[in-house]
Amino acid sequence: MLSIFAAVYTNWATFKEWNTYGWLTSNRDINAYGLRYLPESVVRSPTTPNHPSCAAKSQMYLKHNHTTFLLCDPIKVQINMYDVNGYRKLTGGDFLRVWMEDRKSNASVSGDVTDFNNGSYGAVIKATWAGHAIIRALINTRKEEIVLQYKIFDEYGSLWNVHATFVKNQLSETTTCSTKQPSPLTQPEWCNLTLENSGLPWYCRRPSIANLTCDTWSYSHSSGVSFKLNNTERDILQWSRKDPTPDILPVTIKVLLINEDNKTTLTPPATPCSRMPPKATWHRVSPTGFFHNNTWHPLQCTDTLPRTAAAYRKCLKGKTIWLHGDSTSAQFKQSLHSFLHFPSHGHGHMPVTDTDTTYNFSVSWRAHEMPFYHGSTRYPRIAEKAQHLVLESLPDTSSDIVVLYLYVHFTVVHPDVFRQHVRRIVPPARKLLARAPNVTLAVRGPHTFVRSSKGLSSYWGLIHTDILHQEFSSLHHRVVYLNFWDLTMARPSYGSHPDKSIIQHMVHNMMSFVCFRT
Incomplete structure (x- = not known):
């Protein structure tokens, strides 16, 4: 199988090599940089599930001798994991979420977490608004779950x-x-x-x-699953289905964020998001934005797109916006229908293109190719269609907006399968951009979520993100990358389908990047 872990950082020389190519955030201390996800050799090794990490026993503290920070300051946090018996964990591998919030101002921002593989984790959080804030952490997925899921991928091909x-x-x-x-x-x-x-x-x-x-x-x-598992393994598979509340660390950190210029929030660069060079959208900079007053504020560029139906209709006039993928793409489509007040004729996972004849635009959705998990309803073969075929079907005169998306259904198969499917998209994407220069092409990256009633884990999105960056590297200058990892890390959703309000923020962020580019 293809090597999926090409981007994992296993030694300091590798850190420096990847940093040379811009994969690491430039303002991070490279000697303090740990793993983003486990190397394959660790995933394949047996793990003892008797002493998993325990949120109630674990510790979190600031790596500073003060609790007051200026806007834009990096706030460094360390987390030391302990098991249920109070013993210090000596290995890493857990997938942690760290975020900072102020519920009074509806503000939150994600932390950039790394794993030192010794039971300690580091997080860097940027001070993005002025006021009080609390830093929190959650054990999203434990190492034992990740190892078992990979074992199932390797032996059976799929978790479902x-x-x-x-x-x-x-x-x-x-x-x-x-x-x-x-x-x-x-x-x-x-x-x-x-x-x-x-x-x-x-x-x-x-x-x-x-x-x-x-x-x-x-x-x-x-x-669902029907594998030969022992009692311990069956129990582990249920961990990600359980209420996450007990896995939020009871230890929190209170900080004060101030700005000497009396500004309320960080000010992004003046460049409109619609004019941001596509290559810059692929840069690994965290955070990409933050919430304040219940609004997502990008930090890469200035959102100049009005949050109005008129602005969206002007953007889409004479075009089709293609939102193919899975049910989370269907959420994007439904959100546009609600915002633009025109009816949707979607039915389950059957393909649909709806046209607003008054304002002359269309919104299209259909399921991606297999593996696609329809649930218990039997769908005909015409329900799925590979995204590279959509690219090949567009005429040279097209000025459509195409948002490529593969993710949630691929979190239940080996990441090599994800790479194969992504790799198949790139040549048709290159040809389309050469023959249809007025097309706007975007890649929507993974989002993160807390638990799922179906046992899914967004941990695999860390690997999927690297695969997308690698496979589309030759097209970074032409294809826009839509990064929703930090947005969904800052405001967690329970389950793989983001909350309706989160989808609205994601859709507007998407529109601010893809509208009026040509």
Whole structure:
């Protein structure tokens, strides 16, 4: 399999090499920089689940001898993890969220967290508003969960099950599917449906009914886990389904943020977000923005797009905005419908393009290619379509806005699968930009979330982010990167679907970057 951990920082020489290419934030102390995610060698190694990290026993403190900071100051925090018995953890691997907030002013900002792999974690938080604030931390996903999920990816191909239903005349049979290529010894038992999946790996067990051949694949649906796990492993899989409240560290840090110029918040650069060079949108700078008075304020550029239906309609006039991907992309589409007051005709996971004939624009959504987890509802094969086919279908005269997005459904498969799918998009994207210069092309990055009733973990988004940066490196100068990691880290959502209010902030941030670029 491809190496997914090419960007993990395993020694100081590697830190310096990546920093040379701009992957690390330039104002960070490189000698204090730890891991962003676990190297594959650690993920593959067995872990003892008897003494997981315990929020109630763990400690957090400032790396400063004062609690008052000026705007723009970096606030450094250290977290030392302890287990339930009060013993100091000596290894890392937990996925921590650190953020600073002031609920009175509806303000919050994410912390940039790194793992020193010795039980200690560092976080850097920028002072972005004047006033009082509290720093909090949460154990989002424990190392034991990450290791077990990776084991399932490696052995079974997916954390969930996808099923194919083969139909011909009155005959029907349902089998299981996988992104993993079956071994040569079992290949006759499987249908290679890669071609039907737009050239991306997809294999389903061959029906036992003789008249149901591989080309009779008609429907797909999904179900939960059904793996051979011991009692401890089954318990671990439930951790990310539980109420996160006990995993918020009871220790908090109160700070005072002041500004000698009497400004309320940090002032971003004067460059409008719509004029920000695409390459600059890919820079690894944290935080990318903050909330204040219940509004997201970007720090990379100035948001000059009015938050009005008229401004959005002017941006979209004569265009289609393509929001393909998964149900979180459908949330973006629905948010636009609500804001622009025109009806949506979407039905579940079936593809839909809605047109506002009064203002002359369209909004399109459809599911990405397999692996796509439809749930218990059986969807016909036409429901999914690879995003590279969308790029290839646009005419040379197009001035559409295309937002590419793959994420949530790929958090339940090996990250190498994500890389394969991203890699397949890049050549058609390059060709589209060459032949249709008026197209605006954007890549929407992963968002983070707290727990999920379905056991998902946004930890894998850390790796997905690096893969997107690597695979699109040759197009950074032409493609806009929409970074929603810090936005969703600053204001956590429970579950993989962000809250409606968060989606509204994400949609406006997207529009401020993609509107009026051509």
